[in-house]
Amino acid sequence: MEHSESYFDGIKKKLIDELSSNSLDISEILSLSTELSKLDKNSVRFTVDADHVNRLGLELVSKKETALSEIIKNSYDADADTVLVNFIYDHVGSRLEILDNGTGMSRDELVNGFMRISTSMKKKEEYSRIYNRKRAGKKGIGRFAAQRLGLRLTILTKRDVDEGGLRVEIDWREFESEKELIVISNKVVETDDSHFQQFNFKSGTLLIIHDLRDNWTESQVKRAYRYASGLLLPFPVSKIKRIDSERGSKCRDPGFSAVIKRFMDGNEIDVIDTTDMYLKHALAEIEGWIDDKGQGFWRVKSSYIDYDSGVKNYVTKTLTQYQEKDQNTLEQIKVSEVRNVSFKAYYFNPGTAHVPKLLNSTVTENLRDFGGIRLYRNGFRVLPYGEKFDDWLRLDWHTKSRTILPPVGNQNFFGIVEITPDTKGYFEEVASREGLLETDSFNELREFVSSSILSAIVDFTYAFGQTKVFAGEKDYIKKGRISFKDSLDGFSESIEKLESSPRLELNKVQQINSLFKDGVEEHTSISDGSRVVPIELIESIAFQAKYLLDKAEMYRILAGLGLAMAEFTHEVKFSILKVSDNLYKLLELFPKEYLSQEIEQALSAIENLRAYTSFFEASFQSLTDKEGELLDLRKLVNEFLDAIKDTKHEDDQVRIDISLNGLDFVTPRAHRANFNSILVNLYSNAKKAIYRAGVEGRILIELEETDDTVEMVFSDNGCGISNENREKIFDEFYTTNTQMFSATENQQMLGMGLGLTIVREIVEGLGGEIDLTTPKDGYSTSFQVSLPKAEEKDIEDDF
Incomplete structure (x- = not known):
């Protein structure tokens, strides 16, 4: 509606009067200014x-679990x-308290950060100020996450340079329709630091969310924890060590820990922490210690198989040592330089289904990036021990050398070695403060931890039921098999008998037809159990069965090829081991200036072969489980990328990116070999298309979670598919591959035209669909695979 000039003057006068007042009402000034505008x-x-x-708050953060994780x-x-x-339920009501010991906020940071919608702070500061962490929270979603969880919010925050802190009260119910957002004020007052002192926090932020909108089950709390699990590692939080360098002073990241509890009428109930998230799902737990007399001990336990080795004080990391363990001929572990030190290691084996499927991807990725045995001295972490490329205990070396057959690389462990003030031995940092001097004490400690871990894994692996732990053992179990061909031949013979069966006489057929009329008579000419089959049905059965027999024969041949590949893969692993061992010997014999680069390149190629064989071996092994498993596509894609990441030749560079939109990319139970076949075929076709296009290759794998499906879009920037061929690409024996005389020998990959046919049948067999879709800019071909999403109940049960 239009306002008169007098109305305008009235608003203006009120604003001037308010600005002239000795006690300004900021809310009134903002309201008048808004109205004047x-x-x-x-x-x-x-x-x-x-x-x-x-x-x-309610639409941007639809799930309460997402809100808490943010x-x-x-x-x-x-x-x-x-x-x-802390989730607290008492006579006062329900509330959620979230307390951290972060940097806290100044008044300016509170006003221009938390209280500002769509702040650009995280965009401007991509990394945190103290530990240089890559920021994990979504831009501007934190305040809405708090609003999503409850009706009221109390914020207490304090910086370490301030004596006291700030307190803000926000009642989300005041944000009503027809009110201007800018005029709603939230009181801020100074407060003491008592909430932080009781936990010895010098700084931090406490959010108290009152009157929770939802009830929280234990599984929902655990799901929220899992959403943030990528930040949480099962290592002790280290004391902060400041490092001075030419670039200035910085602090080493001590790690990050989160603990969730519930309080019911004052009774404390632990819900989840990093132990629940990671460590309780370990395949085995190993601990060891050196006492005050220099005697070494180790012990391995496993809740997965309900096993406890008891305390051991001997080494069994070779076949001979293990065979003599019951003859009392092994020497006890004894050290001369070290006293009062201990270690603990949690063992994981991705090849064994001991981690819940929903956690498997997170655990596997963190093992890959952060796995290892870390060293702590007086509460401070000592680098580089336990870093990704540090092998101070030679665990990776033992894995590559196959001294024992179970995997024992750094990426199979989360573990710590603790040197405390009570530890005796000469442990001193090197001048650069990166590592310890390799004294006799350090070398004794390293040998004790390494030998104890290997001995414990040998002991546990036998207890686990594996019959072959050392390469020198020969214990094979042969299993019978059912002949698929005999079964098919029997079915074909039955069809032939059905086709050659005599036709019924005409009068009998007429009697049978009369059964469908009103007047039903008893016909003794057809004995009990006789069956009348129309000739059209016989012909239909015969036609379909012959078609299926032809298809089955093709798949029998392919299955035979697959079995040959499985045996071939198994044999190749041992050949790789022999070649690798000899190359390492050559590397030791030749001076560095002779052939060392060539040998290193050969060793790198050997590692590539090892990665390929491990990938295919895992696929073959999955077929032994008749029921299959819940397929976590994120995990399977990551494993596939790990297998191929360093296997490209200089003329074969293809950049592969992965994009995730969602969290749980889980399909119903199936064999992982099915999805691996989809990936291998799509990847192979993409590489061929890239070769033909003669471009720098790019592949994009996108995973998206919807309410009912899990989608994968596989795109490449190759030569594309012409319109006339789009309808043919899934046909049997249709191929666009042609001999390319300009391509290198490595690039001559000619197909049979069965790949996409098989892919389609695998996808449809999984209850899904596959089709071409419109590619994004920069890509020429995109296949979209839609698979049903696992039921929430199945996912929760598995978790």
């Missing part, structure tokens, strides 16, 4: 309804090493 005849401006905040991530971004999450 609406009367501007020459310009119009956007205004924001206060209810917009409520809608953003708040935990904000603590990580604030350089906290600890966040405590």
Whole structure:
């Protein structure tokens, strides 16, 4: 509606009077200014309804689990090493307290950060200020996450340079429709630091979310924890060590820990922490120690197979030692330089289904990136021990050398070695403060930890039921098999008998037809159990059966090829081991200036072959499980990328990117070999198309989670598929491959035209669909695979 000039003057006068007042009412000034801006005849401006905040909170953060995980991530971004999450239910009501020891906020940071919608802070500061962490929280979602969880919010925050902190009260119910967002004020006052002192936190932020909107089950709390699990590692939070370098002073990241508890009428109930997230799912737990007399001991336990070795004090890391373990001829572990030191290691084997499927991807990825045995001295972590490329205990070397057959690389462990003030021995840092001097004490400690871990794995692996632990053992179990061909031949013979069976006499056929008329008579000419089959049905059965027999014969041949590949893969692994051993010997014999580069390149190629054989061996082994498993596509794609990441020749460079939109990319039970076949075929076709296009190759694998399906879009920037061929690509024996005389020998990959046919039948067999879809800019071909999503109940049961 139009306002008169007098209305405009009235608003203006009120604003002037308010600005002239000795006690300013900021809310009234903002309200009058907003109203005055609406009367501007020459310009119009956007205004924001206060209810917009409520809608953003409930719509932008639809899941409560996502909301909680985002708040935990904000603590990580604030350089906290600890966040405590407490669900409290008592006579007062329900509330959620989230306390961290991060940097806290100044008044300016509170106003321009937390209280500002769509702040650009995280965009400007991609990494945290103290530990240089890559920020994990989504931009601007934290405040809406708090609004999503409860009706009221209390914020207490303190910096370490301030004596006290700040307190803000927000009631989300005040953000009503028809109110201007800017005029709703939230009181901020100074407060003491008592909430932080009781946990010895010098700084941090406490969010108290009152009147929770939802009830929380234990599984929902665990799911929220899992959403933030990529930040959490099962290592102790280290004391902060400041490092001075030419680039200035910085702090080493101590790690990040989160603990969630529930309090019911004052009773504390632990819900989940990193032990629940990772360590309780370990295949085995190994501990060892050296006592005050220099005697060494180790022990291995496994809740997975209900096994406890008891305390051992001898080494059995070779076949001879293990065979003599019961003859009392092995020497006890004894050291001369070290006293009072201990270690603990948690053992994981991705080849064994001991980790719940929903955690498998997270655990596997963190093992790959952060697995190892870390060293702590007086609470401080000592680098580089336990870093990704450090092999201070020679665990990776033992895995590559196959001294024992179970996997024992650094990426199979989360573990720590602790040197405490009570430890006796000469342990001193090198001048660069990166590592310890290799004294007799250090070397004794290293040998003790390494030998104990290997001995424990040998002991556990036999207890686990594996019959072959050392390469020198020969114990094979042969299993019978059912002849698929005999079964098919029997079916074909039955069809032939059905086709050659005598026709019924005409009068008998007429009697049978009369059964469908009103007057039903008893016909004794057809004995009990006789069956009348129309000739058309016989012909139909015969036609379909012959078609299926032809298809089955083709798949029998392919299955035979697959079995040959499985045996071939098994044999190749041992050949790789022999070649690798000899190359290492050559590397030791030749001076570095002779052939060392060539040998290193050969060893790299050997590792590539090892990666390929491990990938295919895992696929073959999955077929032994008749029921299959819940397929975590994220995990399978990552394993595939690991297998091929360093296997490209100089003329064969293809960049592969992966994009994730969702969290649980889980399909119903099936064999992983099925999905691996899809990946291998699509990847192979993409490489051929890239060769033909003569471009720098790019492949994009996108995974997306919807309410009912899990989608994978596989794209490449190759030569593309012409319109006339789009309808033919799934046909049997149709191929666009032609001999390319300009290609290198490595690139001459000619197909039979069965790959996409098989892929389609695998996808349809899994209850899904595959088709071409419109590619994104920069790509020429995209295949979209849609598979049904596993039921929430199955996922929760598996978790």
